[in-house]
Structures are given as structure tokens and as C-alpha cells.
Amino acid sequence: MKKLSLLFLTLSSTFAFCQFVSPGTGVTYNLASLSAAAPTVLVNNGADYQMTADITISNGDILLINEDTTLKINAGNLLTIAGTYNTTANNFVITATNPASVWKGMRLESTAQVTFKNTTIEYGGGIQALTGNFVMDNCIVRYNKSGQSSGAAINFSTGAPVVKNSQFIENDLPVVASGANSSVALEFSNNYLSKNNKLNSNRPQINMGASGPNATTKIINNTIIGNRTSDKVGGVSVSSLLGIANNVLIDGNTISDNRYGITITGNNCTGTISNNILTNNNVETNALNGGSGINLYGNGVFKIEKNQIRGSLWGITFQLTASADLGGGSLGSVGENIFKDNGNGGQLYAVYNNTPNALSATNNCWREGELSNDSMVEQTIYHQADDESLGLVNFSPYLCGQPLATNENSAIKNNIYPNPSNGTFTFNAEKSGNIAVADMSGKIIYSGMVQKGKNTVSVKSKSGVYMLIYQSEGKKQSNKLIIK
Numbered sequence: 001m002k003k004l005s006l007l008f009l010t011l012s013s014t015f016a017f018c019q020f021v022s023p024g025t026g027v028t029y030n031l032a033s034l035s036a037a038a039p040t041v042l043v044n045n046g047a048d049y050q051m052t053a054d055i056t057i058s059n060g061d062i063l064l065i066n067e068d069t070t071l072k073i074n075a076g077n078l079l080t081i082a083g084t085y086n087t088t089a090n091n092f093v094i095t096a097t098n099p100a101s102v103w104k105g106m107r108l109e110s111t112a113q114v115t116f117k118n119t120t121i122e123y124g125g126g127i128q129a130l131t132g133n134f135v136m137d138n139c140i141v142r143y144n145k146s147g148q149s150s151g152a153a154i155n156f157s158t159g160a161p162v163v164k165n166s167q168f169i170e171n172d173l174p175v176v177a178s179g180a181n182s183s184v185a186l187e188f189s190n191n192y193l194s195k196n197n198k199l200n201s202n203r204p205q206i207n208m209g210a211s212g213p214n215a216t217t218k219i220i221n222n223t224i225i226g227n228r229t230s231d232k233v234g235g236v237s238v239s240s241l242l243g244i245a246n247n248v249l250i251d252g253n254t255i256s257d258n259r260y261g262i263t264i265t266g267n268n269c270t271g272t273i274s275n276n277i278l279t280n281n282n283v284e285t286n287a288l289n290g291g292s293g294i295n296l297y298g299n300g301v302f303k304i305e306k307n308q309i310r311g312s313l314w315g316i317t318f319q320l321t322a323s324a325d326l327g328g329g330s331l332g333s334v335g336e337n338i339f340k341d342n343g344n345g346g347q348l349y350a351v352y353n354n355t356p357n358a359l360s361a362t363n364n365c366w367r368e369g370e371l372s373n374d375s376m377v378e379q380t381i382y383h384q385a386d387d388e389s390l391g392l393v394n395f396s397p398y399l400c401g402q403p404l405a406t407n408e409n410s411a412i413k414n415n416i417y418p419n420p421s422n423g424t425f426t427f428n429a430e431k432s433g434n435i436a437v438a439d440m441s442g443k444i445i446y447s448g449m450v451q452k453g454k455n456t457v458s459v460k461s462k463s464g465v466y467m468l469i470y471q472s473e474g475k476k477q478s479n480k481l482i483i484k
Helices: 002-017 031-037 374-378
Strands: 042-044 049-051 055-057 062-065 070-073 078-081 084-087 092-096 105-108 113-117 119-122 127-129 134-137 140-142 154-156 162-164 167-169 176-178 187-189 192-194 206-208 217-220 223-225 236-238 246-251 254-256 262-266 269-274 277-279 292-298 301-305 308-310 314-320 323-325 338-340 351-354 414-417 424-429 433-438 444-450 453-458 464-472 475-483
Touching (some): 031 042, 113 119, 140 444, 167 433, 167 444, 192 433, 217 236, 262 269, 292 308, 314 323, 424 464, 444 453
Parallel strands (some): 055 078, 062 084, 070 092, 078 105, 084 113, 092 119, 127 154, 154 176, 167 192, 187 217, 192 223, 206 236, 223 254, 236 262, 262 292, 277 308, 314 351
Antiparallel strands (some): 042 049, 464 475
8 A cells, every 4th residue: 555655656746747837926937937947848959949748827927938939849738828928029939849749739727818929839739718818919820730629729718809910721620719608709800711620520710609798709801711622611600509699790801712601600699791702602512501602590680781792602691580781771781792603503592581581682783794684683582582481682772883892901012022033032021920822722832920121031832823921910912922
């Protein structure tokens, strides 16, 4: 018995020795001082740091990231923040010691206050955010897998977190998510998403639950590009499956090549869907399983205006008792939605009203590029005229001219030279931000941070024409890049 007790104590001591928990007494660490406090847990290699065991920053303590450096984390190790985490570095990378063996991820306790800035987070197990005191700005989150967070690259539990000006590239899971039984009013703006949810599970790239009462989830000015081989991955979902109050603003997004563009499911939902460009969200070829530009399912009421919906299997679909003002109705929608080539089975479906509700839908362009008459518009709308149990869609008067202009983000002055180049070029940025280089199929071949002024960038790829996307302080611009 004594031998067993001694063995237990020995194992417990070894376990305690192989991790670091800060004292919670108001200590402020940076990586250098944290390494000095726990030299075997956080090894200072000079050029970088290596985390060999779990680290916890306790409530009351601070971890300040103020070095432009790389933190390499061994497989299975977890970084927990219960205190404050703040970033003042211009270029900080958190990665796996061996990218083939991911680190466990990050756990942000309910007491944590966290600011990620100018940070690349890759080859980990995601971020579990139990705190609502969360800001991410000008970051890159890529190639992460399931680990500490099994729902998304960043999984939220509460509050009003902010994620802006960042890139999310080829993560195994959705980019952001929250639980069905929680209230999270996320502000997600000016981000670039490409081919996330690589596991092709039945979840969208943005997979949020309800905002909660007296709060609004805001999905604004993002670019959300899917993978045409991932037929189960949608674009954006903000849904209330348990009837929790859910208000949304989905505005100014460019969403393409997903299973669907935008869906809101559940009861007690309201909000505005406006100024979005939804293109070819039809990777699900079975029209019974998806393919809507916008899908509303439940009893929600929405204001829908100034969207452009092209190439979907369905333009806008209404199910159960969902309703909306698409123009000229009680919510003040101006209409001005544009529809083109949304259909399946040889039939166009700009609007499919599978509810008993009448819909006001005036001042929209139902067949872009055509001078329509009533009969031509009627061919694109499924409603009472097709099934007397359904509500009538009032579509007249309507617009059928050239595509309407949408608000573009302000261009930022920048230069690429030489262009063409051999893959190494100078990018002259007006402000600090981040860049991504994509081929013509949308595949990201390079991403990284840039500082104000001249930045030398090296892209290893074959000769061809590429697009360079530059984001800074809520604005983005695309430039043609030629590699010879």
C-alpha cells in the first residue's frame, strides 16, 4: 500500500512538474519572462519559443505578447487563459512544433479578457472561448483541426465577441460557431474566408446560434468562398433552434461556391439581409437538399433589400411561416434585389414561397439583363398562382434594367512591383494589414501579414495570373499579380 501511495505521489509530482500554472497574484508575463519562470515548459530557443507542456495563465495574471516571434507548441499541449491575454506585437505566429501533429488548442475561461492582434494561428485544435471578452483583429487562422474546440476553429459560448479584418483558410471545421443553448451576439466583419470545414460535415463556414434578446449578430462585409468539392458546406447560418431570441444583420458580404449562401432557421428570429452578393451557391446538386441563395425556415420576419443572387438552385426560399419584406412592405425595404439564373430542373426560381404568408416584393429586378413583362416575372416566382394554399407574392412594380451598383469597400492605395515578377516582389502598403494570394480557382497559395511601407513577399508557384487580396482596417482591395 505504501508503495502504491509513493508511486501515486511520484506520478502526481511529475505531472505537476510538466506544466505551468501562474500564481494569480497580478503577475505580468511576456514570453521571455514566462520562459524564465518555467524554462522547461517554455523553452527559449533564441529565434523562437517552444511550449513542451500545458500552460495556464490564471485569473489576475497577464500574458503580454510583445515580441515578433514564433511560439511552437508540442503535440497535444493546451494553452489556457483565465486572466488577460493581450497582443502588441506586429507579427506573432502560434504554430505546431510538427505540423503533422497538432497542438491541442486554446481554452479561454469565462474570466479571461483576450485580444488577438497581428497573429497567425495554425495547425492547432482551435479556440474554445468561454468568455465574451474577445477581440480578434488582423489575424490569420488556418489549417486548424478538431481539438480543444470540436465545433469550429473558434467556438463561442457567451457575450459579444468581435472578429474583424482577418483571414480564415482551410480549417477542418467551420470558422466560428456557438451553441444552440447559448446567446452570442458576434460581430464578424471585413474577414476573408476560403474553403473552411474541409471535413465537409453538414455545417456552414459561419455557424452561429442565437444572438439572445436585445442583441444583434452582425455579419458584415466578409468574403466567403467555398470549395466546389465540399457539397455539404454552406456559407452563413445564424439560427435559433431552441427558440431563443435571435436578431441578425447580414450586410455587404460576398458569398460564392457554397452549398447555400445564407440560412436562418428557427423561431423568434428577426433581422435585415442586405447588400450581399451571392453567386453560384449551388455545389449541392440535389435541389431538395440545398442550393438557396437565401433560405428562411421558421416563423421569422426579415427585411431583405439590395442583394444580388445569381446562379443558385433557388433564389430566396421561405418555409413553414417565415416571412419578409422584399420591397414596399411594412419594414421599409426598398427592394432593389437582383436575380439571375437561379433555378433547377429547367425552371427558374427567384422566390419560392412555400408558406401561407403574402409577401410584398416590389421594385426588384427578377431577370437581370432582360426587359421583363408580368408573364416573364411570374415564371420565376412560386406562390399562390401555382398552389392556392400558398401566399401571394406581390412583385409589381418591378425593375429589370442593368445590374445595380453596390457599395464597394474603399480602395487602399498600394503598389506591387515588379509585376510581372518571378514570385518575389515588393508590396508597398499604405497601412499595416494582411494579404492573401489566390489562383484563378480561388485556392490560397500564400497568406501573411504586411507592415506599413515596403514589404518583400516571396510566393512559390508556377507561372500564371493570380489575385492578391489586401485587407487593412476594414477595407480590402484585389490586385492582379502575374508570376512569370
